[in-house]
Amino acid sequence: MEFICTQQAPQAIGPYSQAVVVNGMVYTSGQIALTPEGVMQEAEITLQTKQVLQNLEAVLKASGSEMGKVIKCTIFLSSMEDFETVNRLYEAAFGTHKPVRSTVAVKTLPKNALVEIDAIALI
DSSP states (O other), X not given: OEEEOOTTSOOOSSSSOSEEEETTEEEEOOBOSBOTTSOBOOSOHXXXXXXXXXXXXXXXXXTTOOGGGEEXXXXXXXXXXXXXXXXXXXXXXXXXXXXXXXXXXXXOOGGGOSEEEEEXXXX
């Protein structure tokens, strides 16, 4: 088991790792819209989603993986009204690669984020 930590994504805000590599797979922690420096993006869904996807990509890269090797994502939204915007940006980030996915509406997210995404991917 290898615990991943990269400066290209925000550091964990609790007692967890950015990702863990096990048996040729990487499991990422949920990424919110913190910059790598730890500053939260403003409360606007497009900016937050772009930052989340950049963070996810950075953690995957540090793990020896990439967006094209993602098997499953889970998206957490503070409002389902943002579903279409997040979906459009998610599609742009993944291109023709279409991992399986769940999208869940939640009451609140850490740091009052609007969106959080985690992933499971091959190395």
